[in-house]
Amino acid sequence: MGAQDLGVLSLVSLLVFLIPVFYINRRVGLFIDKTIIFSIVRMCIQLSFVGVYLEFLFKFNSPVLNTVYLLIMIAIACQSILKSSNLKVRKLFVPMFFSLLIPFVLILFFFNAVVVRIDNLFEAKYMVPVGGMLLGNCLRSSIVGLNSFYSGIKKEEKVYLYSLSLLCSRIQALKPYLKSSFLAAITPTLASMATIGLVSLPGMMTGQILGGSIPMVAIKYQIAIMFSIFYTEYFSTLLAILFSLKVGFNDLDVLNQDIFASKN
Amino acid sequence: MIQMSSVDLNRKGKKIFSDLNLTVMKNEKVLIQGKSGIGKTTLFKVLLGFETIDKGSVTINGNRIDKDHIQDIREQLFYLSQDIDLKNDTVGALLEEIFIQNHKKPLESTRLNQLMGVFELNVTLLEQQVKELSGGERQRIGLVICFLLDRPVWLLDEPTASLDDIMKKKIADLILGQEKTMIIVSHDDVWKNNPAVKIERWI
Incomplete structure (x- = not known):
């Protein structure tokens, strides 16, 4: 079929x-x-x-080939995230790469091994399309997260520095910016989780049903994938901001202006 | 306490400091005078580690301003900035947060109310958002924070600029009566007329 x-x-x-x-x-x-x-x-x-x-x-269907393919996808995603966030790719590529890779690998293998229980974890049929969906969603949330974090601090640099002088701890001074950027990144996914099925049928389900799956199977997969998307987004956005701090701020906790791609 | 020697600092191709020397002893109160744009605010930013110098050395309690000492140094310094750039929240919540973070214990309302009284601030102000405050109220809230934190070194940038004459005198006397090391930048006469200050003229 x-x-x-x-x-x-x-x-x-x-x-x-x-x-x-x-x-x-x-x-x-x-x-x-x-x-x-x-x-x-x-x-x-x-x-x-x-x-x-x-x-x-x-x-x-070679594990090596599939892995290489996904690593390339992650690298392209990094490039695209940093460009859209108006940050310099050269400076932030490495932290960004790992912030995508770690949650991505974890969730993808969990999905394949524990949820779907396939024997070959590197099975192209699962690894490639599911990986693509996860990455595609992380792309959006990481862009929103990084963008609102760094542009927020840049805009309110005096306020940030003053907090730093009063609170004496970088993490405390950064907390409000971490919070608000993280919320901005995650909220759209939560909203779409809350309305899914009411308005639109997700693309993956449509594809599966057309491909011959019975609707109930398609829906189970959709639920599993929504969980996975949410977790991957949550952790990759968090890590993207945290891993970027070392490059984003100097030894004295002041924002490094040279991480921005263009002046505006 | 604070020692700056042969400090050069250029920003955007403009010379801000060249061969600046400044020594402030413990509990000394130094008033810096000079026209605007001469780098008085920049001096504070250097001490707080917000600006880095190009040449020379700056030490606070014998420690250089670097990665290992910056947290210690910031814990020693209270900076009253000109605009008191507090993040927006209710005044009360903000004071509470700053106090707990610094002293690891909750803020006692009797102490807070007493300080609010000293600076002639109504306690209902604590319910207001920071952005609703007037310039004079912000400045006085900044001073309330200064007394609450009770740090050993005070860097005061125009601390009395938006206050009326009676308040200026009262607050200057109150501040100069404290056993603290201070660097003050102000155009108000109440500071330079006080015998407690040592005047440092920058031209």
Whole structure:
């Protein structure tokens, strides 16, 4: 059993709805045609590549290859997180890498070994897509966390320094910023956990059902994955901020201005 | 107590200190005078480790301002900044937090109320948010914190600037009567007219 294959022509047929979109854009003076085309082309190219190398990974199903693939994904995620947080990749890559790697490996293997109980923990069919989902979500939460932490302190540097002089402890002075940035990072996931199923069916479930799973199985997987996403986000965001402190602040606990990618 | 010798400090290509020497003995009260922009506030920032010097040496109680000593040094110094940059919370909660963190015991309300009285602050102020305070109230709350923490060295940046004349005199006398080491920056005459201070003129 499995989903019916789609022909290239059927995919092309989806372009039909771009005609009214472009028409309306022109009439209302919304000049986003270029951006739309650019995004569509990128999506198609990127997903085609994923299709090719996933087939490749699944065919060989080699633990080493799967691991290397995930490590590369983590490295790309780091790069993207730091860039979006307006932080210098060169300075913060290593702490960021480990803050993703540690919770990610832990939760992924727990998912595979204890929850799904597969014999081969490196089974591409589980490791690659589940890993991808976890990373994709960490991306968002780490960006929000790091961004609000460092921009918050930068904006209120005088207040931070004054707290430091009164409290004499970096961690105490940083606490309000740690708290608020962490909340900002985690809240969207909690909100989506609380409304999941009411409004939208998650992509993973849709995929599984189309792939031939019965809905109950798909839902169990979805619950397991929501737990895993939440835990990975929670720990990776926390570690991302904590691991970055050594680079982010100097020996005298003052914010290092040179960690920011651009001045604004 | 505080010893600065041959200190150079440049910031953004501008010379702030060149060959600065300053010695403050224990319990001495030094008033620094000079026009604005001459680096008086920067001096405090150097002592607190918020700015690093380019050349020379700074020691506090014989210790250099470095990674190993910075916490000790900060525990010795009370800094009353010009704007009293407190984070936003209710005044009462903030005082409580600062006190517990420093003295590892809860703040007694009798002591707090007594200090609020000394600085002519109404106790209802404790319920207010920091950002709702006026400049003069902030300044006096800063001084309440100063007395609560009771640290040995006081760095006071314009401590009486937003107070009226009667309060200026009263508070300057009160502060200078304490057995503490002090560096004061102020344009108010009440400080320089007091015999307890040693005037250091920067030109």
